[in-house]
Amino acid sequence: MKICCLGAGYVGGPTMAMIAHKCADITVTVCDINESRIAAWNSDKLPVYEPGLDEVVQGARGKNLFFSTDTAKGIKEADIIFVSVGTPTKTYGANAGKAADLKFIELCARSIAENAESSKIVVEKSTIPVRTAESLKTVLAANSKPGLEFNVLSNPEFLAEGTAIEDLNDPDRVLIGGEETEGGQKAVEALVSVYARWIPRDRILTTNLWSSELSKLVANAFLAQRISSINSISALCEATGANVDEVAFAIGKDSRIGPKFLKSSVGYGGSCFQKDLLNLVYLCGHFGLPEVADYWQQVVSMNEWQRNRFTAKIIESLFNTVNGKKITMFGFAFKKDTNDTRESAAIYIGRSLLEEEAKLAIHDPEVEAEQIFKDLEVPATEEDGSPSKSVTLYKDPYAATEKSHGLAILTEWDSFKELDYQRIYDNMMKPAFIFDGRNILDHAKLREIGFKVYSIGR
Numbered sequence: 001m002k003i004c005c006l007g008a009g010y011v012g013g014p015t016m017a018m019i020a021h022k023c024a025d026i027t028v029t030v031c032d033i034n035e036s037r038i039a040a041w042n043s044d045k046l047p048v049y050e051p052g053l054d055e056v057v058q059g060a061r062g063k064n065l066f067f068s069t070d071t072a073k074g075i076k077e078a079d080i081i082f083v084s085v086g087t088p089t090k091t092y093g094a095n096a097g098k099a100a101d102l103k104f105i106e107l108c109a110r111s112i113a114e115n116a117e118s119s120k121i122v123v124e125k126s127t128i129p130v131r132t133a134e135s136l137k138t139v140l141a142a143n144s145k146p147g148l149e150f151n152v153l154s155n156p157e158f159l160a161e162g163t164a165i166e167d168l169n170d171p172d173r174v175l176i177g178g179e180e181t182e183g184g185q186k187a188v189e190a191l192v193s194v195y196a197r198w199i200p201r202d203r204i205l206t207t208n209l210w211s212s213e214l215s216k217l218v219a220n221a222f223l224a225q226r227i228s229s230i231n232s233i234s235a236l237c238e239a240t241g242a243n244v245d246e247v248a249f250a251i252g253k254d255s256r257i258g259p260k261f262l263k264s265s266v267g268y269g270g271s272c273f274q275k276d277l278l279n280l281v282y283l284c285g286h287f288g289l290p291e292v293a294d295y296w297q298q299v300v301s302m303n304e305w306q307r308n309r310f311t312a313k314i315i316e317s318l319f320n321t322v323n324g325k326k327i328t329m330f331g332f333a334f335k336k337d338t339n340d341t342r343e344s345a346a347i348y349i350g351r352s353l354l355e356e357e358a359k360l361a362i363h364d365p366e367v368e369a370e371q372i373f374k375d376l377e378v379p380a381t382e383e384d385g386s387p388s389k390s391v392t393l394y395k396d397p398y399a400a401t402e403k404s405h406g407l408a409i410l411t412e413w414d415s416f417k418e419l420d421y422q423r424i425y426d427n428m429m430k431p432a433f434i435f436d437g438r439n440i441l442d443h444a445k446l447r448e449i450g451f452k453v454y455s456i457g458r
């Protein structure tokens with residue numbers, strides 16, 4: 001069997017590497033139109049930072065795992081084609097800021113139709129609006145050579161960044177949606193047989209196409225909703241003297257609620273929660289359900305409010321002005337163990353502080369400097385070629401806090417817990433403030449050292 005995947009991103013790369021790792025008899029080719037991304041997948045420094053990914057890629061690359069820019073060849077040779085391209089929120093035209101932009105998906109369908117010389121199973125791996133398979137089938141049928149059959153399956157991905165390899169190796173479930181026709185069911189069985197090599201059969205769920213497509217959006221909406229729920233309670237905790245981590249622990253002990261995804265924070269980030277929620281809101285509106293749309297919109301609004309509340313707290317604590325003050329940010333990635341910054345709370349908080357004319361000192365163990373400047377929309381150099389005066393990046397966390405007025409913890413990297421905070425305190429301006437946006441530090445100890453500490457929900 002030959003598999004091709006269009007899109008070598010955070011999902012396509014690790015997912016296909018795992019299939020190749022588990023199925024030595026299947027040849028897997030991951031194709032992307034981005035040459036530098038493919039070059040990186042073929043190099044020693046992979047474009048995605050994920051614990052355990054290097055080993056999985058190195059074990060299979062060049063044997064049954066290939067990364068290539070030749071999408072036409074990949075499509076021609078494959079029996080199963082995964083589509084794992086981006087589905088961002090639309091930024092232009094009708095429904096900008098709401099609906100998903102499906103241009104990359106459609107271009108893949110057209111490319112498959114143009115290049116296929118035999119029948120194919122086409123798998124939606126990207127997260128897409130419910131009923132996208134219908135459009136895919138229409139584009140494939142209208143543009144392909146006569147006599148070819150395309151069976152479209154939905155196989156959404158549930159991995160989380162930072163734990164992608166664990167999630168792929170031992171997923172809670174794999175979901176495969178297909179048409180109830182004979183061809184559709186055969187295609188479902190073909191894909192089931194791939195995953196069944198390492199995943200117990202009872203964890204491979206099969207449904208109709210629309211249930212599978214919708215389940216992905218709903219899973220992300222429920223996860224994000226838990227974070228917005230606990231973040232809303234964090235504000236009430238601050239007002240009442242309750243401690244949000246104690247509340248989360250207490251309610252999480254109820255087996256009907258469960259302990260996961262109840263960590264209050266500066267707000268969720270990541271490429272998907274916001275876009276998938278906005279997409280769900282859009283779909284509800286589109287199908288004439290404005291009350292349902294409003295319900296889910298509130299999850300997004302609460303997240304924005306939580307980020308803004310945190311920024312306001314920094315400014316207010318620093319005597320209502322950060323103008324010209326050095327503010328240190330520990331962490332820029334949207335969560336620990338990834339170099340991904342998409343929709344990271346740090347971006348929004350950083351931009352707001354820059355608007356207030358603060359000088360940012362940023363330390364993140366994995367995110368590239370170029371990415372941070374791009375996200376903050378600040379040139380890395382001034383017009384005269386000297387380094388940026390408003391944003392400075394530091395490899396050394398101690399240098400980052402020198403003469404700083406405030407330190408904000410924005411990502412929960414483990415390394416931040418192990419630093420010498422006495423040394424940091426000694427170097428900072430006084431009073432020295434810490435804003436722990438992840439509640440990961442020992443606040444009693446920090447107060448003993450002399451810090452003024454603001455945490456979330458305490």
Ligand code: NAD
Pocket residue numbers: 006007008009010011012031032033034037071084085086087104107108111125126127128157158159160161271272
């Ligand atoms: P990404 O931006 O990292 O990767 C997408 C890749 O597709 C890019 O490298 C791009 O160059 C490539 N591409 C675009 N058009 C192409 C074409 N015609 N042919 C070949 N390659 C093409 O995106 P991602 O994070 O991997 O997400 C992909 C999809 O998976 C999205 O729909 C997302 O919602 C979903 N998803 C993401 C995650 C995650 O953790 N990032 C988890 C589950 C699901």
Ligand code: UGA
Pocket residue numbers: 127157158159160161162220223227260261262263264265266267268269270271272273334335336
């Ligand atoms: C999320 C889902 O967990 C995956 O199942 C899904 O496949 C993926 O989105 C997707 O569709 O892209 P991911 O965004 O990679 O995965 O990471 P999460 O662990 O879900 O974290 C998302 C954000 O929520 C992070 O900013 C994290 O710090 C924050 N978070 C998470 C909290 O603030 N509190 C929590 O309790 C959990």
